């Protein structure tokens with residue numbers, strides 16, 4: 001009684017453990033109850049059947065690191081978070097960690113999660129700041145680095161009410177090891193973020209509990225053959241997972257390939273790291289200019305300083321980039337199961353398997369999003 005049975009048939013289902021060609025997904029009351037080849041999964045007569053033909057069915061994407069989109073930043077408050085969530089389903093993202101850097105950001109995400117009725121599921125919070133090494137552009141005055149404290153960390157963690165999943169810290173900051181220990185005890189994943197630490201300093205922080213790397217290659221010490229830097233540690237240390245901004249601008253495809261070869265798709269999570277300009281057209285936005293897929297602070301171009309002011313690309317674009325390197329199945333894995341596992345949400349998200357939420361996307365081989373399904377309900381359909 002009141003049961004809702006949905007059967008999705010496709011020429012290809014990426015679970016992402018395997019590619020079923022063809023495949024069927026059966027969902028009952030919003031949860032996957034069966035997935036397999038058509039001769040192994042009987043479709044009951046009462047099921048509502050959706051045949052997507054040659055299009056591919058994959059798990060919804062899980063974005064661990066995203067600051068904003070469609071003109072909003074997650075740190076601006078609950079309304080902004082909810083607007084971003086509503087937009088994200090059109091990019092194939094069905095779960096995400098709004099990424100903020102201070103207490104008001106945390107409180108806004110907590111309120112958004114309590115009020116959320118639609119859009120990509122707010123799975124928790126990623127605090128990228130405030131424990132970052134100060135970034136200095138060529139004309140900037142020097143800035144005092146922050147000093148993390150266990151007390152302040154606990155105030156963030158308590159305000160987050162269990163939602164704080166990942167928190168960044170630069171290992172060279174005073175007290176970083178104490179705070180890393182406190183993060184681990186609180187069940188928060190400590191991540192190396194925005195750091196100028198050398199390899200040894202970094203590996204001491206790994207011994208203290210760092211287990212994840214925020215946007216590998218970006219804003220961290222690079223790998224020189226006598227000074228392997230944080231990048232060398234991330235590439236060779238198997239206990240670390242890593243994020244990758246795969247927009248095609250932040251990291252060269254060869255460097256992406258090296259990272260994935262070293263760590264495997266089960267340890268590399270694709271992220272957008274997008275700022276408010278994802279989903280907005282090119283143009284002059286006051287402080288920054290968006291042009292040709294890149295945003296830069298006004299007055300900075302590749303001749304002054306090569307840094308960008310965040311990414312502007314949606315997850316499906318990034319998945320398509322990585323699919324060109326390693327194939328679609330692994331690229332989907334890095335945008336679904338791997339991040340869901342890192343965020344501690346793999347019990348119900350990240351893959352198409354019995355017992356998990358029926359969060360599915362219908363894509364083509366260019367990773368264009370044709371349909372997004374959450375909990376067995378269609379929440380987005382592209383106009384064809």
Ligand SMILES: [Zn+2]
Pocket residue numbers: 128194214215219
């Ligand atoms: Zn960052």
